[in-house]
Amino acid sequence: MTSFLSHIIKELLDKHSNISNFNFVLPSKRAGSFLKKEISNFLDQPVFSPNIISIEEFAESVSGLETIDSITTLFEFYEVYKTASPKEDLEDFDNFSTWAQTLIHDFNEIDRYLIDPNSIFNYLSEIQDINHWYLQEEKTDLVKNYLKFWKKLPAYYASLKTNLLEKHQAYQGLVYREASEKIEEFALNSGANYIFIGFNALNAAEQLIIQKMLDHGAQIFWDIDEVHFHDQNHDASLFIRDYAASWPYYKTNTFNHISSNYAKEKNIELIGIPKNVGQAKYVGEILSNLPAQDLSKTALVLGDETLLLPMLNSLPENISALNITMGYPLKYSPFSSLFDKLFELSKIENDQFYYKDVISILSNSAVKKATQHQSDKVISIIRKENLLYLSKAQILSFINESDTSIFQICFSEKAISPIQLVKNLLELVIGLKEYFKEDGNALSLEFLFHYHEVFEHLEELLNSFTHIKSITSLHHFYKELSSSQTLDFQGKPFQGLQLMGMLESRVLDFETIILTSVNEGTLPAGKSNNSFIPYELKKTFNLPTYKEKDAVYTYHFYHLLQRAKKVYLLHDTDTESQMGGEKSRFLLQLEVEKQALHNIHNSVVVPEVPKIENSLQSIPKTPEIMERLKELAKRGFSPSALTTYIRNPLDFYKQYILSIRDKDEVEETVAHNTLGTVVHATLEAFYMPLKGRTLELAQLEEFKKQIALEVTAQFQKEYSKVPLSKGKNLLILEVVKRYVSNFLNMEMEEIKSGNIIRILEIESNLTAEINIPELNFPVIIRGNVDRVDEANGILRIIDYKTGKVMQNQLEIxxxxxxxxxxxxYAKPFQVLMYATMLLKNKEVTSPVEAGVISFKNLKPGFLKFAKKDKPRDKDKDSIISAETLENFQQQLKALILEICNPDVPFVEKEIKSNYGNY
Incomplete structure (x- = not known):
């Protein structure tokens, strides 16, 4: 394959022995390095390299102006806007920037296409006057102001242009307009030394500039194939066909730079793959099967540049050399989320920071490193003490005074000014730099350098202009600036695989092409309407529309295929993607306009999904597990431990053998178990002093007066010291107060009814040894019974439940x-365990009952355990007799024997719920 650049250099060297004095102008800087390489391939001795520049650099040199970015242009425009608008009509900078960026884009297009601004803006103003929605003869103030805006556009344009030119600055379009006005003199002096290579879609200014240069001896080389050039309906040659037909230069000169490569033999694979990651993985397979010698002649072109990271992670081992022409986006750095969160945090107008924001900052890897993991200590305290909102002083109180610098920067006292925030962020970057410098972390230092550039640019803008008044605006411009910043990959540009975007492929040729994301909405990109100028007006003034933009993509697509021999075109088949998995019209066009020597093969790749058997997990009991079970037996099996085993042995294994517990997390809304703990703790505080005493009405009435104070105190102890003053937590606080109040009311009704209740135990720790001869180690059961009392001569063992329990749930x-x-039977099992422990340690002569008091079902009062013989039997025995205890202990022993049997593994139970299997 003879590349386009190679063909040009050969032609030039055939005519000129020395090309060092030429100036080559290319569509991009990227192509310049390849041009130098092609020149070196034709030389056998050292020569001075010719000057190689991009078209933007050429326009700058002709105009004598410095190109400024869109953000700086916006700030300059606001200065102009303030002087050109009456004070009463002025908008603040935030509102101004919402429409001004679109207007600057239109100014740029108008200048690039050399359109008279007064003419198009007056035309636009008249259109708006016709289209306005108010139909009455007399216009309202709103309509008048709306129309006044459109009439001011010529003045805005003229003032901005004057202001920028006085500073020898310009946005890109204005650079082109000024260059087109000065090109005659420039071309007269040095036109013959310039060569333009590989252009396609030229704006009006570029067309004028190049034509003037051609008139004075410059040369231009187009890269178009005869198949497309001679097809009057093909968009790949839309622009070049027009130049050949309309430029005066070609009325006396032959248009002779047409190649004949596209119709040659090519193997083209059209491959449908679901998802971006699927495409990346499949590209890895393609590359792994390519011969090593072919990799340097291969280009991997990303139609969607967001595919860069998954693609880098999917490259196979045989890629020993890789040249990446795309930059690594700054937003993928480990610092991106940190700076974004700091901007968000700075918008808070008080010094109370939400715990999730604080944890998000402190858990960032960079902050962890810079604080020497002091941040982990703070996060642990926040979770342990359940702190929902924190002040800066509170955060700093958790750490050593000598280590507060990073924390001081990250958390401001109260609302902060934009300039102070930028200074803080610059200080943070410098501080982080020192830590990463010590570690020799070159990549992180490179990221920090680029962030430093972004913040310095913001600081420069804030010092030069006074427009940004809020952190919200500052954050917006920070995102604008950082999105354009990328880290350039370092590599050998002419060795190995070339990974690039569509624009970087201009002028370059490869034998093997792998192009991803060939879908509608990506290639071509589709319609966009970032303009105030309507479609009809654009057509009238020859401004580019979506038709011309699609033609640009068409040229790039077919240029990639022009000299290639093997082509892989991948498209996303996922129906949930941007355009519903619709493959690009380019692929359909390839098939419809198939060349005789093109071998086109369609295929759809579906990733192999291994069948996953949903088998229940089984854990055999190793000697180590048996030792752990002996320890548990010696310490004591609790009712909750044994019911956990009944529910699912695997949960028992995780919680009690492996000691895996739920991770501490901040409980934003009071959880049900916390609510239950507070109810239990409140009743314990009330009833503990009454042990051994008979309940009296006066005592209960006094408790009712203390409910609010005691419940609040228990919430502070069990949940958080933060007052429960709003939202769901306030409602939960009131629910707990109501629970306690209703319980005390129930107790008072019992006493008023003549019942005599004597408190025997409150939150008593019980233990008992269970004799199991089959085991050669002692077995203890233990538990904490909520309350034991004597009611009218009957001993009652009571378990409090804050959930709803019905009587039938306690019947066996x-x-x-x-x-x-x-x-x-979980609830009968628990109360019978309490009864077993209590009666083994206490001589009881009175009848015994065990049961539950349900705070969501208080009306029936004490719900008693009962044994019945038939399902509908109304005769139930609620007295805990020796026979009842014997029957229970048989079941208890059998359960413990199963748990401690080395031959019975922990087998997961299939638990059915609303969320599927456990």
């Missing part, structure tokens, strides 16, 4: 189901 029909059916 078949003892054999007690240790197998968690949902039916």
């Amino acid at each position: 029909l078949d003892w054999d189901e007690l240790t197998t059916d968690y949902d039916k």
Whole structure:
């Protein structure tokens, strides 16, 4: 394959022995390095390199102006806007920037296409006057102001242009307009030394500039194939065909730079793959099968540049050399989320920071490193103390005074000014730099350097202009600036695989092309309407529309294929993607206009998904596990531990054998278990002093007066010291107060009814040894019973439940189901365990009952355990007899024997719920 650049150099050297004095102008800087390489391939001795520049650099040199970015242009425009608008009509900078950026884009297009601004803006003003929505004869103030805006556009344009030219600055379009006005003199002096290569879609200014240069001896080389050039309906040659037909230069000169490569033999694979990651993985497969010698002649072109990271992670091992022409976006750096969150935090107008924001900053890897993991300590305290909102002083109180510098910068006292925030961020970058410098982390230092440039640019803008008044505006411009910043990859530009975007492929040729994301909405990009100028007006003034923009993509697409021999075109088949998985019209066009020597093959690739068997997990009991079980038995099995095993042995294994507990997290809304703990703790505080005493009305009435104070104190102890003054937490606080109040009311009604209740135990820790001869180690059961009392001569063992419990949930029909059916018998199992522990340690002569008081079902009062013989049997035995205890202990021993049996593994139970299987 003879590349386009190689063909040009050969032609020039055939005519000129020395090309060092030429100035080559290319569409991009990227192509310049390849041009130098092609020149070196034709030389056998050292020569001075010719001057190689991009078209933008050429326009700058002709105009004598410095190109400024869109952000600086916006700031300059606001200065002009303030002087050109009456004070009463002025908008603040935030509102101004919402429409001014679009207007600057239109100014840029008008200048690039050399359109008289007064003419097009007057035309636009008249259109708006016709189209305005107010139909009455007399216009309202709103309509008048709306129309006044459109009439001011010529004045805005003229003032901005004058202001910039006085400073020898210009946005890109103005640079082109000024260059087109000065090109005659420039071309007269040095036109013959310039060569223009590889252009396609030229704006009016570029056309004028190049034509003037051609008139004075310059040369231009187009890269178009005869198949497309001679097809009057093909968009790949839309622009070049027009230049050949309309430029005066070609009326006396032959248009002879047409190649004949596209119709040659090519193998073209059209491959549909779901998802971006699927494309990246498949590209890895293609590359792994390419011979090593072909990799340097291969280009991997990303139609969607967001595919860069997954693509880099999918490259196979045989890629020993890689040249990446795209930059690594700054937004993918580990610092991106940190700076974004600091901007968000700075918008808070008080010094109370939401815990999630604080944790987000402190858990950032850079902050962890810079604070020597002091941030982990602060996060741990926040979670442990359940702190929802924190002040700066509170955060600093958690750490050593000598280590507060990073924390001081990250958390400001109260609302901060934009300039102070930028200074803080610059200080933070410098501080982080020192830590990463010590570690020799070159990549992080490179990221920090680019962030430093962004913040310095912001500082320069803030010092030069006074427009930004809020952190919100500052954040917007920070995102604008950082989105344009990328880290350039370092590599050998002419060795190995070339990874690039569509624009970087201009002028370059490769034998093997792999192009991804060939979908509608990506290639071509589709319609966009970032302009105040309507479609019809653009057509009238020959401004580019979506038709011309699609033609640009068409040229790039077919240029990639022009000299290639092997082509892989990948498209996303995922229907949830941007355009619903619709493949690009270019692929359909390839098939419809198929050349005789083109071998086109269609395929759809579906990733192989291994079948996953949903088998229940089984954990055999190793000697180490048996030792752990002996330790648990010696310390004591609790009712919750044993019911956990009944529910799911695997949960028992995780919680009690492996000691895996839920991670501490901030409880933003009071959880149900916390609510229950507060109810229990409140009643314990009330009833503990009454142990051994009979309940009296006066005591209960006094408790009712203390409910609010005691419940609040328990919430501060169990949940958070932050007052529960709003939202769901306030409602939960009131619910707990109501629970306690209703319970005390129930107790008072019992006493008023003549019942005598004597408190025996409150939150008592019980233990008992269970004799199991089959085991050669002691077995203890232990538990904490909420309350034991004596009511009218009957001993009652009471378990408090803040959830809803019904009487039938405490009734047992078949003892054999007690240790197998968690949902039916978990509550009887618990209260019988409490009864077993209590009666083993205490001589009791009175009848014994055990049960539950449900705070969501207080009306029936004490819900008693009961044994019945038939499902509908109304005769129930609620007294805990020796026979009842014997039957229960048989089931208890059998359960403990199963748990401690080395031959019975922990087998996961299939638990059915609203969320599927456990």
